[in-house]
Amino acid sequence: AQTVTQSQPEMSVQEAETVTLSCTYDTSESDYYLFWYKQPPSRQMILVIRQEAYKQQNATENRFSVNFQKAAKSFSLKISDSQLGDAAMYFCAYRSQYDKVIFGPGTSLSVIP
């Protein structure tokens, strides 16, 4: 069975600085997807970024980028130029090609003005 681990329950970052959230996963599959979701206080799940395992190039979405290391089964999220609105719970998630999404335990990110 696949598992997703986030070793940082809480992180904080100064406004305008950069922060990296860690995620590791375990799978025996070769084709899968990895995601970072943001959950603000409203509790709505927001997709931040997506990475297909077959793509070697790291995904980027504006201030958000990932470091995908397939052999190491590592998938970290880098947030550049942090903003107050980035404060939220961040969940790393795994999905095999046709199956359900499995979430990590989450990292609570605080942004310090």
Add this chain to the structure above:
Amino acid sequence: GAVVSQHPSRVICKSGTSVKIECRSLDFQATTMFWYRQFPKKSLMLMATSNEGSKATYEQGVEKDKFLINHASLTLSTLTVTSAHPEDSSFYICSARLPAGLARYEQYFGPGTRLTVT
């Protein structure tokens, strides 16, 4: 992107009663929907996979007689918490999966339903 709605957003019910939560895909047809439960400051826990026109597949440890799931149409799945007790109080989130061939099975999440059982 695709939109998924949930109704109600909040519900309070008395212990022993049943409550139904609806999950709708507003602008696409979803043959598969998922139901999650989230405790405060915890991650999302998958409860069941709901397939249109067939029985739901429940995750280990989830009581199927307590959490009834019906996926009667391609845009609607319902979760009924039967004989609710205070320990069923939680945040319930659904997600809907795009059909085969589109965006490689991307899923979209509803805004969630906060259930409080008194």
